[in-house]
Amino acid sequence: xxxxxxxxxxxxxxxxxxxxxxxxxxxxxxxxxxxxxxxxxxxxxxxxxxxxxxxxxxxxxxxxxxxxxxxxxxxxxxxxxxxxxxxxxxxxxxxxxxxxxxxxxxxxxxxxxxxxxxxxxxxxxxxxxxxxxxxxxxxxxxxxxxxxxxxxxxxxxxxxxxxxxxxxxxxxxxxxxxxxxxxxxxxxxxxxxxxxxxxxxxxxxxxxxxxxxxxxxxxxxxxxxxxxxxxxxxxxxxxxxxxxxxxxxxxxxxxxxxxxxxxxxxxxxxxxxxxxxxxxxxxxxx
Amino acid sequence: xxxxxxxxxxxxxxxxxxxxxxxxxxxxxxxxxxxxxxxxxxxxxxxxxxxxxxxxxxxxxxxxxxxxxxxxxxxxxxxxxxxxxxxxxxxxxxxxxxxxxxxxxxxxxxxxxxxxxxxxxxxxxxxxxxxxxxxxxxxxxxxxxxxxxxxxxxxxxxxxxxxxxxxxxxxxxxxxxxxxxxxxxxxxxxxxxxxxxxxxxxxxxxxxxxxxxxxxxxxxxxxxxxxxxxxxxxxxxxxxxxxxxxxxxxxxxxxxxxxxxxxxxxxxxxxxxxxxxxxxxxxxxxxxxxxxxxxxxxxxxxxxxxxxxxxxxxxxxxxxxxxxxxxxxxxxx
Numbered sequence: 001x002x003x004x005x006x007x008x009x010x011x012x013x014x015x016x017x018x019x020x021x022x023x024x025x026x027x028x029x030x031x032x033x034x035x036x037x038x039x040x041x042x043x044x045x046x047x048x049x050x051x052x053x054x055x056x057x058x059x060x061x062x063x064x065x066x067x068x069x070x071x072x073x074x075x076x077x078x079x080x081x082x083x084x085x086x087x088x089x090x091x092x093x094x095x096x097x098x099x100x101x102x103x104x105x106x107x108x109x110x111x112x113x114x115x116x117x118x119x120x121x122x123x124x125x126x127x128x129x130x131x132x133x134x135x136x137x138x139x140x141x142x143x144x145x146x147x148x149x150x151x152x153x154x155x156x157x158x159x160x161x162x163x164x165x166x167x168x169x170x171x172x173x174x175x176x177x178x179x180x181x182x183x184x185x186x187x188x189x190x191x192x193x194x195x196x197x198x199x200x201x202x203x204x205x206x207x208x209x210x211x212x213x214x215x216x217x218x219x220x221x222x223x224x225x226x227x228x229x230x231x232x233x234x235x236x237x238x239x240x241x242x243x244x245x246x247x248x249x250x251x252x253x254x255x256x257x258x259x260x261x262x263x264x265x266x267x268x269x270x271x272x273x274x275x276x277x278x279x280x281x282x283x284x285x286x
Numbered sequence: 287x288x289x290x291x292x293x294x295x296x297x298x299x300x301x302x303x304x305x306x307x308x309x310x311x312x313x314x315x316x317x318x319x320x321x322x323x324x325x326x327x328x329x330x331x332x333x334x335x336x337x338x339x340x341x342x343x344x345x346x347x348x349x350x351x352x353x354x355x356x357x358x359x360x361x362x363x364x365x366x367x368x369x370x371x372x373x374x375x376x377x378x379x380x381x382x383x384x385x386x387x388x389x390x391x392x393x394x395x396x397x398x399x400x401x402x403x404x405x406x407x408x409x410x411x412x413x414x415x416x417x418x419x420x421x422x423x424x425x426x427x428x429x430x431x432x433x434x435x436x437x438x439x440x441x442x443x444x445x446x447x448x449x450x451x452x453x454x455x456x457x458x459x460x461x462x463x464x465x466x467x468x469x470x471x472x473x474x475x476x477x478x479x480x481x482x483x484x485x486x487x488x489x490x491x492x493x494x495x496x497x498x499x500x501x502x503x504x505x506x507x508x509x510x511x512x513x514x515x516x517x518x519x520x521x522x523x524x525x526x527x528x529x530x531x532x533x534x535x536x537x538x539x540x541x542x543x544x545x546x547x548x549x550x551x552x553x554x555x556x557x558x559x560x561x562x563x564x565x566x567x568x569x570x571x572x573x574x575x576x577x578x579x580x581x582x583x584x585x586x587x588x589x590x591x592x593x594x595x596x597x598x599x600x601x602x603x604x605x606x607x608x609x610x611x612x613x614x615x616x617x618x619x
Contacts (some may be wrong), residue, residue: 036357036419076602086605089355089415094605098598104591109307114589209423215416253431254596260420265411276413 015236039211045191070188078180320345321581341527353496360548366525371539394526457567
C-alpha cells in the first residue's frame with residue numbers, strides 16, 4: 001500500500017512540470033503558434049527562479065521571476081512570429097539554443113562555475129505539493145477559459161481561422177502574442193517547479209527533454225487542456241515507473257523513449273484521428 | 287532584417303555578453319580569432335569543425351528547399367555515426383575498402399532515420415517537425431542503449447564503442463591534425479547538391495514542391511514521394527556527416543559525438559541563404575566560432591556557451607529570410 005502511494009505521489013511529482021509545459025503548448029497551438037521552444041522556456045524559468053531566489057533569498061520571488069522569464073521567452077517567439085512573420089519552427093529552434101546557451105553562460109557568470117548552481121532557498125515539500133495542485137487548477141481553468149469565454153473563442157479562432165477573426169475586427173496577431181506570453185509563463189512556471197520546487201538548484205540540462213515530452217503530450221491529448229493533462233500524467237507515471245523497474249531488466253532507455261514513441265504513433269493517426277488546429281504554425285499575414 | 291544589420295547586432299550583443307561576464311570584449315574577440323585562425327593547427331581544427339557542420343547544414347538546406355523542416359539532422363547524424371562506429375570496430379579490411387563501406391553505412395543509417403519522418407509525412411500527413419524532434423531524442427536513447435548493452439565493445443567504458451582499427455580511419459590531409467578528406471567530401475557534396483537543384487529535373491521538382499506545392503501537384507509531381515525522397519536524402523547527408531566524425535575525428539562512436547551540429551546547422555543553412563556554396567562559407571564562419579570558443583574561454587575568461595547563445599539569436603533573427611511562409615500545411619497530424 002505504501003509502495004502504491006509512493007508510486008502515485010512520484011507520478012504526480014513527475015507529471016506536474018509536464019502539465020505546465022503541455023498547457024503552455026496547448027494555448028499557443030490553439031492560437032496558431034507552434035511552440036517548439038517549450039524546452040527553452042522551461043530552462044529559462046528554472047534558471048531565473050534559482051538566480052532570483054539566490055540573490056533575494058526569497059523562493060516566492062524566484063517563482064514569480066521564473067514565470068516572468070518564461071513569459072518573456074514566449075513573447076519573443078510570438079513577437080517574432082507575428083511582427084516579422086518569421087518561421088515559427090525555425091525561431092523556436094533558435095530560442096531553444098539561445099535559452100540553453102544563455103543559461104549555461106549565465107550560470108558561469110552568476111555562480112562562477114559551470115554545470116550546476118549552488119543550493120538556494122527552495123519552496124520546500126509543501127510548496128512543491130501546492131504547485132502540483134496549481135497544475136491541476138490551471139488545467140481546469142484553461143479548459144473553461146478556452147471553451148467558455150470570449151478570450152477562449154478568440155484564441156481558438158486565431159488558430160482555426162484567423163481571417164474570420166480579422167473580419168470581426170480583432171487582430172489575430174495580438175491574440176497570438178498574448179497566447180505565447182501565457183504559454184511561455186506556464187512553461188516558465190513548470191521550469192521553476194523543477195528547480196526550486198522539486199529541487200533547490202539549477203543544473204545544465206536539468207529539463208532533460210521535458211519540453212519535447214510536453215509537445216508529445218499536446219498531440220497525444222489532441223490539443224485540449226484536459227487531454228494534454230491526462231497524457232502528462234501518463235508520461236509522469238512512466239517516469240515514476242522507471243524507478244520501480246530499475247532492476248527488472250527492462251532497458252531504461254526504452255521507458256524514456258515511450259513518450260516520444262507515443263507521439264509518433266499519435267502522428268500516424270493509429271490512436272484515433274487527431275487533428276491540429278487548422279492554422280497551427282501558419283503565419284497570419286493579414 | 288538585412289544580413290549585415292543582423293551581423294552587427296549579433297556582434298554587439300556578443301560584446302555586451304562578454305562585458306557582463308566581466309571580460310574585455312576586444313580580448314574576447316581576439317582570443318576567438320587566435321583560437322580559430324591563429325596558426326596551422328588552429329586553422330586545421332576550424333576546418334574540422336567546418337566539415338562537421340557542413341554535412342548537416344547541407345542536409346537541412348536540402349529539406350528546406352523542398353519545403354520540409356528537417357529539425358532532425360542531429361538524430362540522423364547520431365544514427366549515421368552509430369552505424370559507422372559499430373561496423374567500424376568489427377570491420378577488418380584494407381582502408382580503401384573499409385572507409386567507403388563505413389561512410390556508405392553511415393549515410394544509409396541517416397537515410398533510414400530521415401525516411402521515418404518522410405514516411406510519416408508522405409503516408410499519414412504527419413508533421414515532419416514534430417516527428418524529427420521526437421526522432422532526435424529516440425536516436426540518442428537508442429544509441430545509448432545499443433552501445434552500452436547489446437552491441438557493447440569489450441573494454442569500452444561509457445556510452446561509446448571502442449577505438450576503430452586504423453584501417454577504418456579517414457585519411458588525414460594534414461599530418462598531426464584531425465583534418466581529413468571529410469572536408470573535401472563535404473565540399474564536393476555542396477557542389478553536387480547545387481548541381482542537383484539547378485540542373486536536374488529531380489531538383490526542379492523538389493524546389494517546385496517546396497515553393498508552390500499546389501502548382502506542383504497540378505503539374506503531376508507526386509508530393510508524398512518528394513517528401514519521402516527529400517527526407518531520406520537529407521538524412522543520408524546528416525548520417526554521412528556523423529560517419530565522418532566517427533571515422534575521421536573521434537575514431538570511435540560516442541553518444542555525445544555532436545555538440546548540437548544538427549541544430550547549429552539550421553543557423554548555418556539560413557546564414558548561407560540555403561545556397562550550398564554560400565553554406566560552405568557559412569560553415570567556415572560557424573566552424574571558427576566552434577573551434578575558437580575554447581580559447582576564448584581559457585584566455586579571455588568568457589564562458590564558451592556565449593557562442594550557442596549568439597547562434598540561437600542568429601537563428602531567430604534570420605528566421606525571417608525568404609523561404610518563410612511558404613508552408614501551407616498545418617502542424618500536427
